[in-house]
Amino acid sequence: MNRIALYHLETLLWIARLGTFAAAAERLNTAQPTISARVRELEAQIGYPLFRREGRRMLLTVRGRQLVSDCEPLWAALERTLAADGLSGARGIVRIGTGEIAAASCLPEFVAAVERDLPGVTLDIGISLTAQLLQDLLGATCDLVLLAGPVASPGVRTASIGAVAxxxxxxxxxxxxxxxxxxxxxxxxxxxxxxxxxxxxxxxxxxxxxxxxxxxxxxxxxxxxxxxxxxxxxxxxxxxxxxxxxxxxxxxxxxxxGRIEFQAAIRAEESDPVVLELFRRASLLRMDG
Missing domain, CATH: 3.40.190.10 (Periplasmic binding protein-like II)
Known part of the structure; x- marks a missing residue:
């Protein structure tokens, strides 16, 4: 059997989700040359190319897309299994985008709760306007956003967190x-x-x-x-x-x-257990006032 490590598949799936080697490197907290090396190793093991270059972009080949499609449900099942005993030992960097109003209203209590309950999770927080936050979320440079709404997009899953007078x-x-x-x-x-x-x-x-x-x-x-x-x-x-x-x-x-409404949002296809847990927690926030 070919020697394929879990990190090879994880790397492939994150490149497919985020669209670039650089974004996958940032998400996996490693360097882009490491991502490239993992892809070369995986291609050597399976015997066919996974990506083709178009200008500056690296696109999945037909067989690469099929491998991603086959591995996605397996990886999601593995993530659920590893998370079955709880997320207390979870580690990683989660990128959160927020508007100023949410940052001043409910973000501090959210951050305090995450620091207390998930000490291995590092929050990378940026503040921006709603249009940029939505663009960052859809572009996979943010994992979770708190923004003024309502937001209607087929690529986004939202939860209302109240409204502000x-x-x-x-x-x-x-x-x-x-x-x-x-x-x-x-x-x-x-x-x-x-x-x-x-x-x-x-x-x-x-x-x-x-x-x-x-x-x-x-x-x-x-x-x-x-x-x-x-x-x-x-x-x-x-x-x-x-x-x-x-x-x-x-x-x-x-x-x-009128009052200004707010929502927590993640990408519709998000499957990372840590991001899903933070979204669940964010959906319980209330900005009513």
Whole structure:
């Protein structure tokens, strides 16, 4: 029998899932030359090529695709068997993407629980906007994301984690000027963000002419801008409670009807037990407020 090690098959399946040798190397916490060497070893054992080069891309051959198809259910069964006694000994790096609002609201308790219960799992966390988070998830550069929704994609599995109330806020002086008829500019996240769309919908509820709209891709910077008296913003209540209580911010207009929804998401074909466990835990988070 040909001497094929489990790490050969694991490497092949991760290349097939993630699309590149580099992404598989990152996921398996090794170097790209190691991934290439494993593929050469596997090809030598089975006697036929698994990949063909097209430009800078390495694509599975017909027989390579068949091997992946045959091995996927076997590998999934092996992962389930190894996880049957629990994940307390699980090890690895899980890449998590999150928006600022989720990061400020429920991510700290999630991280604390994972550190406590799964000490061998290392979390690699990045913060970005919803459109980029979805792109990172579908492109397999993130394993799990917490993002503003709703998200509808056939390649994504989601779980609702609640919604956050929004407030029209500005500096106290700005609120006083608005009460006298002033029309300050409105600040928001960029146009492709769910918060921007909710801001536009909320502006339609107001009888006055629409003000100038300016954008910034960072919620905390938006808070600082309007607190400095430079305009008004529709901001998450969860991130502005302290500033309101301290008098740095004040309510400018009545709260809108809409709330911003949030979801935890993984790729629909995800089978890694550790990622699935973290998704299960993330689906229990609640951002209602």
């Amino acid at each position: 929004l407030e029209w806020l500005g500096a106290p002086a700005t609120a006083a000027a608005v009460a006298q008829g002033s029309q300050p500019p409105v600040w928001s996240l960029p146009r492709h963000s769910p918060l921007h769309q909710l801001m536009l919908a909320a502006m339609e509820e107001r009888p006055s002419p629409p003000p100038a709209i300016r954008t910034c891709n960072n919620v905390r910077t938006l808070i600082d801008i309007v607190a400095a008296g430079q305009g008004v913003a529709l901001l998450p209540e969860a991130m502005t409670r302290e500033a309101l209580a301290a008098g740095r911010l004040a309510r400018v207009w009545p709260s809108p009807k």
